[in-house]
Amino acid sequence: MARSNFTVEVTRVRQLTERVREYLLSSVDGRPLPEYGPGAHIAVHTVSPTRGLIVRHYSLIGGTDREDDPRDTYRIAVQRESDTRGSAHIHATFAPSVRIEIGPPVNDFPLDRRDARVLLIAGGIGITPIFSMARSLARRNRAFEIVYAGRNRAAMALHDELAGLARDAATFHYSDTAGVLDLAAVLARQPEGTVVYVCGPVPMVEATHAAAKALGWHTGRVHSELFGAGAPCTPHAFDVKLARSGRTVHVGEDASILDALGAAGVPVLWDCRRGECGLCPLTVLSSDGALEHRDRYLSDEEKAAGDQMCICVSRTQGREIVLDA
Ligand SMILES: Cc1cc2nc3c(=O)[nH]c(=O)nc-3n(C[C@H](O)[C@H](O)[C@H](O)COP(=O)(O)OP(=O)(O)OC[C@H]3O[C@@H](n4cnc5c(N)ncnc54)[C@H](O)[C@@H]3O)c2cc1C
Ligand code: FES
Structure with a gap:
């Protein structure tokens, strides 16, 4: 959300294994795409008719064993994790000539060119x-x-x-x-x-x-x-009560609080959507069950205090949580 996204077109799809497909994504006007180094990834934004906005991250492969990708092309490989979620939606909908929105390359895992071995x-x-x-x-x-x-x-x-x-x-x-x-x-x-x-x-x-x-x-x-959030979560649904507006939003067992608030049109800040950047935490006013913190942003002390949570990945074990939003 914070950085400027742009549109690319799926130009080729290749089945690499039973569960993994490789996608070539090319700029729509033939201009070079932003540069990146080994270890970089992009955020892929798609909209599912049932789940709303889906943002998932995929590493940039850079080319084949023989040649680099041209400057107007990114190469990613997506493993289908389940039949219903983001990666399944990508497998079901990404085909040549489909246009999608992506974020610019980000590198949290850079290769240091000075390493001797x-x-x-x-x-x-x-x-x-x-x-x-x-x-x-x-x-x-x-x-x-x-x-x-x-x-x-x-x-x-x-x-x-x-x-x-x-x-x-x-x-x-x-x-x-x-x-x-x-x-x-x-x-x-x-x-x-x-x-x-x-x-x-x-x-x-x-x-x-x-x-x-x-x-x-x-x-x-x-x-x-790591490709996923830190700790596993207990999949069950609950309600989020928004103290300022008085609204209640239902969070399904397979959606994050951020997903549910976004689908309900509640404005929320986010960037990484994987518990790392610290843009999404909201103040927790009460929860009738223990909080399941799955982020890597809040400190252990902040998590133990239980008065804030990263809504992109964390949940409650209870049936209702009240947030200051
Ligand atoms: C830097 C980076 C690079 C990656 N590169 C690749 C790659 O090259 N290839 C690849 O296949 N995958 C890659 N991934 C993983 C990819 O982004 C997706 O997580 C993966 O495709 C699974 O997505 P999904 O929607 O199918 O699975 P899901 O499990 O539905 O969703 C994955 C994400 O959404 C969160 N989430 C889902 N449901 C809930 C819920 N109920 N409550 C709270 N949070 C929830 C998860 O914690 C997780 O962060 C990468 C991830 C990162 C962070
Ligand atoms: S969006 Fe980055 S920590 Fe939640």
Whole structure:
């Protein structure tokens, strides 16, 4: 909302795995799109007839194993997470010539070009920013190793492209047959000074940080990005009472408070919609159940105080919550 969005056109769709589709998004007038570095992502805005505005974030892949994308094109890959939510809506509606609104690239997971030696770790769809980093490192002839874990080869997007790109530097781990990846062993064999970039499911990212800590590594040596909100939530519906207007808005079990207020036409501030930027917190006047804080913005003390919440991801375990709005 705060930054200026622009329109792009879907120019190509490619099925990468049963659940992952790659989309090429091109500028509508052939002009270059804003530049970005490895690890960057864009916010994709779409409107569902049933759910209203849907904003989801997708990493920019940057090109194939062989060539960079042209300056007027972005490449993303979207994994369908369920049959009803944002990623399913994208799979159902994004087709060549469809126009969509996106935000400019944002990079919360930048690759430091000065790193002497890099270990990249990807789990599942977490390959998207990691592939973009591998492209950058391979093109600059930098020393790196990449470990890509997934259930099996067929389920792993960009598997063969990565093999072509990284060659001997790539190791593939198939958990269907090999079980959980031993991250402690992967980190333990790294030469002194290796810097790690990891993107994948929460347990994988947490295990990487834990392994680095156990080895006595400085915390700055492990960089990570998570695709989802911090803690899982209990899916149940509740009502939000708005103290200033006296209105009550129902929040369905599969919607956030922010989604529900937006659909009801209540003006609210937001940007990241994933509990990180701190634009959406509202004052909580009362709640008949414990608050489920799922953001990474509020401090532990602020969460414990229970008088504010990030409405983009957090919920109540009760049936009614009263907000100062
Ligand atoms: C920086 C970044 C890069 C990403 N890159 C990729 C990528 O390259 N490819 C890819 O496939 N995915 C990527 N993702 C994940 C992507 O943005 C979506 O989260 C994913 O597609 C699932 O969306 P969904 O709507 O299907 O699932 P959902 O689970 O419905 O929605 C996902 C988001 O909405 C919130 N949400 C949903 N329901 C509720 C509720 N009831 N209450 C509160 N909050 C709720 C979730 O907490 C979550 O943040 C990335 C995410 C981030 C943050
Ligand atoms: S919109 Fe960024 S924290 Fe909620």
